[in-house]
Amino acid sequence: MKIPVLIHYGKAICESLIIVQYIDENWTNSGPSILPSDPYNRAIARFGVCYIDDKLLRKLAMATNNVKLLRILASPFVNHVEIALKIKSIETEFIQQNMLNKSELLLKSNPVYKKIPVLIHDEKPNCESLVILQYIDEACLNGPSIILSDLYDHAIARHNFGQPI
Numbered sequence: 001m002k003i004p005v006l007i008h009y010g011k012a013i014c015e016s017l018i019i020v021q022y023i024d025e026n027w028t029n030s031g032p033s034i035l036p037s038d039p040y041n042r043a044i045a046r047f048g049v050c051y052i053d054d055k056l057l058r059k060l061a062m063a064t065n066n067v068k069l070l071r072i073l074a075s076p077f078v079n080h081v082e083i084a085l086k087i088k089s090i091e092t093e094f095i096q097q098n099m100l101n102k103s104e105l106l107l108k109s110n111p112v113y114k115k116i117p118v119l120i121h122d123e124k125p126n127c128e129s130l131v132i133l134q135y136i137d138e139a140c141l142n143g144p145s146i147i148l149s150d151l152y153d154h155a156i157a158r159h160n161f162g163q164p165i
């Protein structure tokens with residue numbers, strides 16, 4: 001359920017890039033072509049639009065939507081997530097939990113393991129610290145990447161950190 005949607009003769013066309021191409025192909029005689037005629041330049045133009053869509057708008061989404069972290073003090077799993085949120089400068093509401101009397105929000109957000117940390121982004125919960133770290137990295141491009149780009153280093157970090165259960 002996203003905009004823009006172009007409605008032409010009652011038929012809907014979605015996705016900005018597809019709409020631009022549709023306009024370009026449908027109204028060839030009115031004004032200049034929007035996309036370059038050279039296939040390589042067309043590919044580069046498409047790449048630029050996809051980049052803005054995928055990366056920059058996602059970054060904006062994470063920055064503007066509400067982010068909450070269910071946590072306790074002195075949990076290494078929570079600490080990792082808090083450091084990632086700080087590195088990415090994500091404004092977060094921290095919601096302290098009592099592990100001896102688990103809150104409705106925790107039980108609802110992590111019904112299987114009932115553990116913290118839980119990151120709630122735009123009312124959608126994410127559980128398991130390693131999964132949360134990857135989500136933060138992919139959903140927000142602010143600051144440096146927090147996931148190692150080298151596959152071997154990544155595997156070692158996962159091993160040292162502990163696999164998600």
Ligand SMILES: N[C@@H](CCC(=O)N[C@@H](CS)C(=O)NCC(=O)O)C(=O)O
Nearest residue numbers: 075077099115116117128129130165
């Ligand atoms: N694999 C989980 C481990 C999380 C975990 O063990 N959290 C502990 C606090 S440090 C917890 O919620 N314990 C409560 C319980 O086990 O009931 C992760 O990486 O997020």
